[in-house]
Amino acid sequence: MRIVSAHAGTIPISSSMRNAYIDFSKMDCTILALVSDVVVDGKPLVGYGFNSNGRYNATAILNERMLPRLRAAAAENLIDENGELSPARAWDVMMRNEKPGGHGERSVAVGVVDMALHDLAAKAAGVPLYRWISDHYGDGAPDADVFVYAAGGYYAPGKTLEDLRDEMRGFLDAGYEIVKMKIGGADLAEDLKRIESVIDVLNGDGSRLMVDVNGKFDLRTALEYGRAIDQYGLFWYEEVGDPLDYGLNATLSENYRNPIATGENLFSLQDARNLIRYGGMRPDRDFIQVDPALSYGLTEYRRVLDMLAQHGWSSRRCIPHGGHQFSLHIAAALKLGGNESYPGEFQPTGGFTDDAVITRGRVAPGDLPGIGLEGKAEFHKALRGLHG
Ligand SMILES: O=C([O-])CC(=O)C(=O)O
Numbered sequence: 001m002r003i004v005s006a007h008a009g010t011i012p013i014s015s016s017m018r019n020a021y022i023d024f025s026k027m028d029c030t031i032l033a034l035v036s037d038v039v040v041d042g043k044p045l046v047g048y049g050f051n052s053n054g055r056y057n058a059t060a061i062l063n064e065r066m067l068p069r070l071r072a073a074a075a076e077n078l079i080d081e082n083g084e085l086s087p088a089r090a091w092d093v094m095m096r097n098e099k100p101g102g103h104g105e106r107s108v109a110v111g112v113v114d115m116a117l118h119d120l121a122a123k124a125a126g127v128p129l130y131r132w133i134s135d136h137y138g139d140g141a142p143d144a145d146v147f148v149y150a151a152g153g154y155y156a157p158g159k160t161l162e163d164l165r166d167e168m169r170g171f172l173d174a175g176y177e178i179v180k181m182k183i184g185g186a187d188l189a190e191d192l193k194r195i196e197s198v199i200d201v202l203n204g205d206g207s208r209l210m211v212d213v214n215g216k217f218d219l220r221t222a223l224e225y226g227r228a229i230d231q232y233g234l235f236w237y238e239e240v241g242d243p244l245d246y247g248l249n250a251t252l253s254e255n256y257r258n259p260i261a262t263g264e265n266l267f268s269l270q271d272a273r274n275l276i277r278y279g280g281m282r283p284d285r286d287f288i289q290v291d292p293a294l295s296y297g298l299t300e301y302r303r304v305l306d307m308l309a310q311h312g313w314s315s316r317r318c319i320p321h322g323g324h325q326f327s328l329h330i331a332a333a334l335k336l337g338g339n340e341s342y343p344g345e346f347q348p349t350g351g352f353t354d355d356a357v358i359t360r361g362r363v364a365p366g367d368l369p370g371i372g373l374e375g376k377a378e379f380h381k382a383l384r385g386l387h388g
């Protein structure tokens, strides 16, 4: 197979909500179509990718560095020993002449292309991506479905406690059992009121609630909130301090008994390894949230999983950030602990196929070939628009 053309674009995924650190009024996303020379039913196979949410588009890096290297590569450098398209070899081509360290948002650009290459490889094999990943990298049969939790509970202009409770009730009605809300964008007293009113919707069960600080707290505030919320036995306390402040996280983990989650803003094997070496994360209870789309794609994510295994971590303790269909396939194939979901947010890229049904907090990736973005009608329109 050869890639005959590559088309990148930028689309808005903005909204009026905010977390403790940013608002999403200018949030956007890179989207990509890789058109191949393989023709099925009279049409070329096309691989699609996009860059999750939370970081802005990386279209310029992609257009100026990653795609030119792929275009210039000899065909034999992009295939494996069976002559099939190899996303892992293409990854090496994209990273040629890139120094190590300081991963910045280059990881986002590479992640978009890596996703599209995996979409294309699975489509060429005529199978859904979870099956392709399981066949190439898996260890036993893939999971039939994946635990998902509903992330929301953002701050928004005029949003009342009753609005927050209604939002959470909506998640439960939609089939979710575990929900997440933002904290750290108000003072402790107000956040405790918000937390308690959501726990009330969860029949008093704090273990069904996650709270997310988006990296806002200094150590003193992290510990102060930790002391106040430990009593609720929450599912997890997320990204409490700056994502690169491993010392803060380590001190928190010595003082906060219940699970901690972090990693959505760690974009490389090396950063994730530093979290494990220095961040005090506990393999018996904590969660790693590295998002494959933001962090150099599945090719790098597999290295992260290997590193975690070497340090005694189960893949079940990984629940990626992002709430997208790419990680859903990865979670099923590589037996992760679950995947995020943001019902209704970050459209049109976010979420699962239009026909996906959440049942008792679980969802299946579906059986469309590749990632299945053709099963997201609005998003597919934008993707198709890239290559006409
Ligand atoms: O608010 C955001 O940037 C999203 C986020 O942290 C999450 O999904 O955990």
Ligand SMILES: [Mg+2]
Pocket (backbone or CB within 6 Å): 212, 214, 238, 239, 264, 321
């Ligand atoms: Mg988060």
